[in-house]
Amino acid sequence: MTLPNNEKNHLFLGTFIHSKRLDELQYLHDTAICVNTTGKIVAIEPECDQSKAEASLYPKLGWTTHDVIVTAAKEGQFFFPGFIDTHLHAPQYPNVGIFGKSTLLDWLNTYTFPMEASMASLSKARKVYTRCVRRTLAHGTTTATYFATIHVESTNLLADLCLSMGQRAFIGRVCMDQLGPDYYLDESAEQGLAATRANIAHIRSIDRDFELVSPIITPRFAPACSADMLRRLGDLAAETRLPVQTHVSENVSEIALVRELFPDSPHYTGVYEQAGLLGDRTILAHAIHLSDEEADLVARRKAKVAHCPCSNSAITSGEARVRWLLEKGIDVGLGTDMSGGYSPSVLEAARLACLVSNHLAMPNKQADGCSQSEKEKSKLSVEEVLYLATRGGAEVVGLSSKVGSFEVGMDWDAQLIGLDMVSEEAVDDYTDDGGNVEIFGWETWEDLVAKWLFNGDDRNTKKVWVRGRLVHERRS
Structure with missing residues (x-):
């Protein structure tokens, strides 16, 4: 018998990047994705923050704030399919x-x-x-x-x-x-x-x-x-x-x-x-x-x-x-x-x-x-x-209808990627906790993804979910 996924629904906020087709990545900025207790994506809303989600999405889905876990991407972070x-x-x-x-x-x-x-x-x-x-x-x-x-x-x-x-x-x-x-x-x-x-x-x-x-x-x-x-x-x-x-x-x-x-x-x-x-x-x-x-x-x-x-x-x-x-x-x-x-x-x-x-x-x-x-x-x-x-x-x-991209009805198999932002205050404070990918602030999103592809490793993989269940979280 398969283990249960979640006791609560999930709201994910931030930038979501996935393949639209072979030669095109789609960038969904300032977006909200709702995932239910079975691990399925039930709503994708552009230009939506937590307050808008609570006001408009939750009522449609029959959700209340106390039964939702909210995960918001920070600066330098984005969600990518597993x-x-x-x-x-x-x-x-x-x-x-x-x-x-x-x-x-x-x-x-x-x-x-x-x-x-x-x-x-x-x-x-x-x-x-x-x-x-x-x-x-x-x-x-x-x-x-x-x-x-x-x-x-x-x-x-x-x-x-x-x-x-x-x-x-x-x-x-x-x-x-x-x-x-x-x-x-x-x-x-x-x-x-x-x-x-x-x-x-x-x-x-x-x-x-x-x-x-x-x-x-x-x-x-x-x-x-x-x-x-x-x-x-x-x-x-x-x-x-x-x-x-x-x-x-x-x-x-x-x-x-x-x-x-x-x-x-x-x-x-x-x-x-x-x-x-x-x-x-x-x-x-x-x-x-x-x-x-x-x-x-x-x-x-x-x-x-x-x-x-x-x-x-x-x-x-x-x-x-x-x-x-x-x-x-x-x-x-x-x-x-x-x-x-x-x-x-x-x-x-x-x-x-x-x-x-x-x-x-x-x-x-x-x-x-x-x-x-x-x-x-x-x-x-x-x-x-x-x-x-x-x-x-x-x-x-044989799972193209379930995983591999972010679409309503698909399972939430995803990872939260975090890249190291180089701040003015910490420019001399060298640490490798953030991995090999260093972001200076002037890169385009296409640049960020390329830098992650060629320099990234598991230090950039902050969280991982399968069917909505958190299966890995980097502690450092």
Whole structure:
């Protein structure tokens, strides 16, 4: 059963910034947003302060002043939708920043599989998962799409923790019956399916309608799954209509391995298509080296892509062509992909998405004979990467009608961002309590957002709400 959100209604006052469309941020200044006890936005009123809200909005909503919590943004603060992390590995959190000099497949055997296998210990899993959820919430991640491990009990624990701490989450028990070490594999495709069903049943028992926490069918990636395992999971996806997450075309050596293991498939994406795993609720992480044929297939099936620029750079897998994917009609969100990625911050993923797109546009970059003007189109703007971090991510995880922007009827998944205002009196009083973003007073709002994107961190995330429930507050 989902935990209750609030005992009181909420009034939020100040500046609200969200994506109107891919290339446009909307700035709502001097605005009031009313959120009811179920965590839904029930009114948005421009040019409204607390007194006007009490006089005009409260009577319409049947509210009285004593049952409303008021949160007003201060100078240098604004409200922004919660971030949506479309791809991360909770059990790998202790390995963040430890990717060595290895490529993908070596890295899995050296760092990843041993750490994931150790999550069989519930005490260790509790320690790791609690810290992972708290850290991502502190960075403004209100929705997280988690890969867990092959273990049913510790995967169930991750779901319990997300529910109790209030993070919206998709929890996937990892399925893998080949490629991994002997100590970390499903015994068979049949056993892997049964374990996945057990995880689904547990999540349904704690959140019947998957309002906050949902299971997600999770074949690790094609090389780690037999054809039998993939087919069984495809049948399960068709039966349950649950979302699916996996990896695709992350690394050239991985693609070669898929070709060797699945010689009857036309390409990597075709393996998932043949198994019935490619559909409108499928999230494909990375998609760096997709062919035109594969991308067209992904678009036809309305599958989604989780772009992970941090891990793709750290493990030297390659640079995903996000503009190309978007122009194909494929929805794209951002993933931190810890621990291939070194940061739990979606904001960091957004800034790196900008930089990776700039690399694709550089004059010396080989790009299949593209002209320089065509390569310039690869570059992503501040507005575009923040769309990917919020509204785009909501499309990827199938929650675009609930989260990702500020509209009446949507859930209040939001963060209060505070930037350090440099005053004349305190100009010599240096402190880092406010973070790296320093505001001098002459910046435009577009400047403020750009400075936050490229310099911000969790010190700027003052408060975080999920479905109207306060789930994180920075004390310092």
